[in-house]
Amino acid sequence: MASNGQHRVHVGALRQRLGQRLDVEIEQDVPGLEVIASRTTEEPVVGTLTIESIERGVSVTGVLDVPWMADCRRCLEPVRGTERAVVDEIFQVGAEPGGDLIPFDGETVVLDQVVHDTALAALPLSPLCEPDCAGPDPDRYRPGLGERPVDPDESTEAAIDPRWAALQDLELDE
């Protein structure tokens, strides 16, 4: 886990009284996250998270804007957008690791992982350049007319291996 510790918040004082709140401005790079055809960009995730003192811990709520880029799943044109993601997490002293609640020491909340996980979950699974994208422009891509981008792997695969051609000849001879 690459954490820069940028959003490490001390909540000891906050937790002395239930209901006390603290707003934390978030601006965090999350490069390299990818889901199917979508990925994070060079733009940081931004937003405001509110930490509130609750029984045995703190809640972290707010909204983060997650910039993403992708290839439209119909026409494959590059597309960029920003997904608004809701954050609703609870840090609890003594919570089981891997559960719904995030364990912490009662003093320090590290928000980086929350931002990271929120960004990953916000990436669109079926990105479209427009809601009604019709798919490949028929005037630009005409399969069979030689205007399709040439994929070197594909042309290699399509060519008949000379050894197989020889076998086919043998079969004809029998």
Ligand SMILES: [Zn+2]
């Ligand atoms: Zn499209």
